[in-house]
Amino acid sequence: MTTIDPQEDYPDPRDELQRQADASIGAEQSGALTDQGPDPHRRIDEIIARIQAERRETLRFHLASPLLQFDVLPRPAPPDQPDQPDLGDTILVASGELLLRVPADAEAGPVPDTAGPPGAADEAPPPFDVADGLLRERGYQQVTPPFHMVLPVRKYVFEGREADQLLLDRDQIRADSGAELDLNYVVTAGHLVKADDYPRKTAAHRCYSPEWIRSHPVTRKVTVAVIDTGINHEGRTDGWLAGIPEGGDNLDPLNVFPVQDVVNGQIVPGDDLLDLSAGHGTFVAGVVEQVAPACTIVVYRAVDTEGMGTSEDVGNAIIQAANDGADIINLSLGTMTVDNLPPVAFTAALDTVADAHPDVLIVASAGNTGLEAPMFPAAMKGVVGVGALAADLTPAPWSNHGFWVNCSAVGVGIISTFVDGIEPHTDTSTGEVVTEQFGPDAWAIWSGTSFSAPQIAGAVAQLCQLNDVGPAAALGQLLAGRPALPGFGFVVPILPGT
Numbered sequence: 001m002t003t004i005d006p007q008e009d010y011p012d013p014r015d016e017l018q019r020q021a022d023a024s025i026g027a028e029q030s031g032a033l034t035d036q037g038p039d040p041h042r043r044i045d046e047i048i049a050r051i052q053a054e055r056r057e058t059l060r061f062h063l064a065s066p067l068l069q070f071d072v073l074p075r076p077a078p079p080d081q082p083d084q085p086d087l088g089d090t091i092l093v094a095s096g097e098l099l100l101r102v103p104a105d106a107e108a109g110p111v112p113d114t115a116g117p118p119g120a121a122d123e124a125p126p127p128f129d130v131a132d133g134l135l136r137e138r139g140y141q142q143v144t145p146p147f148h149m150v151l152p153v154r155k156y157v158f159e160g161r162e163a164d165q166l167l168l169d170r171d172q173i174r175a176d177s178g179a180e181l182d183l184n185y186v187v188t189a190g191h192l193v194k195a196d197d198y199p200r201k202t203a204a205h206r207c208y209s210p211e212w213i214r215s216h217p218v219t220r221k222v223t224v225a226v227i228d229t230g231i232n233h234e235g236r237t238d239g240w241l242a243g244i245p246e247g248g249d250n251l252d253p254l255n256v257f258p259v260q261d262v263v264n265g266q267i268v269p270g271d272d273l274l275d276l277s278a279g280h281g282t283f284v285a286g287v288v289e290q291v292a293p294a295c296t297i298v299v300y301r302a303v304d305t306e307g308m309g310t311s312e313d314v315g316n317a318i319i320q321a322a323n324d325g326a327d328i329i330n331l332s333l334g335t336m337t338v339d340n341l342p343p344v345a346f347t348a349a350l351d352t353v354a355d356a357h358p359d360v361l362i363v364a365s366a367g368n369t370g371l372e373a374p375m376f377p378a379a380m381k382g383v384v385g386v387g388a389l390a391a392d393l394t395p396a397p398w399s400n401h402g403f404w405v406n407c408s409a410v411g412v413g414i415i416s417t418f419v420d421g422i423e424p425h426t427d428t429s430t431g432e433v434v435t436e437q438f439g440p441d442a443w444a445i446w447s448g449t450s451f452s453a454p455q456i457a458g459a460v461a462q463l464c465q466l467n468d469v470g471p472a473a474a475l476g477q478l479l480a481g482r483p484a485l486p487g488f489g490f491v492v493p494i495l496p497g498t
Helices: 017-032 043-061 127-137 163-177 211-215 279-292 311-323 342-355 453-467 471-479
Strands: 070-071 093-103 142-143 151-159 181-189 223-228 260-265 265-270 296-301 308-310 328-331 363-367 383-389 408-410 414-417 421-426 433-438 443-446 490-491
Touching: 017 443, 043 070, 043 223, 070 265, 093 127, 093 163, 093 308, 093 311, 127 142, 127 163, 151 311, 151 342, 151 408, 163 181, 181 311, 181 342, 181 453, 223 279, 223 311, 223 453, 260 383, 265 421, 279 414, 279 443, 279 453, 296 311, 296 363, 308 311, 311 328, 311 342, 328 453, 363 453, 383 453, 383 490, 408 453
Parallel strands: 223 296, 223 328, 328 363, 363 383, 383 408, 408 490
Antiparallel strands: 070 093, 093 151, 093 181, 142 151, 181 308, 260 265, 414 443, 421 433
């Protein structure tokens, strides 16, 4: 059986000078992700408020596919964990939306009149039918999704309904119907829930495939699906990412916000800068390719260039990826919830995949809030939740942790493929916004559990190929004999980090 030796198989390609330069960047990024100061959430609250305002402004353009609008559900520290910091504005929900889980064979359209012949009334209607009626009584309208929907949920909208009222409606209708009804949580790429962790330029690049790939025959075809911001390797000439399909459905547009105008139905952005999460999916895909260069990688776009999507969008992408033949699905994104229970869109998606594709392995990042509060889907049963470590394999202070984290990999100062464009970041010493120009063959350094998770996904894919085993067996081989850290699971060093 072939195993992974990080020092032999994934040596650091940087010289000492480059490593020292990158180390300062990794330290800045790690500091930006760590709660500190009397009001640690001020910056992220400001960022969220700005994003909300800019998105509300887009409503005047009457876009055919309106941009995601969201509201904030402030959540204080749990009473049984007073030492946890105030979570502030970290739980976001799609404005005015509730999701109702229905059987997979239920019709997507409005529920028909259930009036029937005498005696039919004696049969209790199913809970989702009861919930549908209660939602309509309260003024909610069922909407048809603008794309092919494989997720067994229905979406209901009440425009202008405040987030706290949505929560009350959810709880009351749940109690009265017994149906699985939930908020449509906004899922974010990991860095959005903290301020100022931006990708930074590095001269380091991986100009080779690990020698062991050439010395060990690949015996199994493995596909890794990356559900993220999409992919953008336009203009890339160094061969990295070249085999990943790129098109209209999964192309990361890089620069959308702020929206300045709409011309012939096309958004005209208001600046020439990369958006908050532009290139996130490209970076994650590059991590997978570094670890498993012989695997097939496919990328799905489920969150936008500011790192925001809905649990409905992500759940739909999970099922689609499994239906398309993915063996392993990487999710470098997540959400916390008001009751520490998984969103109904995720439970519906994972149940669907488990029934139809039981061998698919799902890997997800644990999140960057430094809390024990579960992040979903990482904390869900059957999902491999991945935390982050520093380069010396000690816990990253900003990584989420807890019994639900299965394993951890280095997440500070990871280098990977990036996109062509101008990236703004805040100079931590002066507070000024400065910019860096990335070229067509760019590599960047970035920190977060978003970049720990794809290392695990890639390593599982690698062992599947080299040992001719399925994902579950490969995961067992990867974790076997590893030391463990409380709250961080098994320690799995792969890429060196900084």
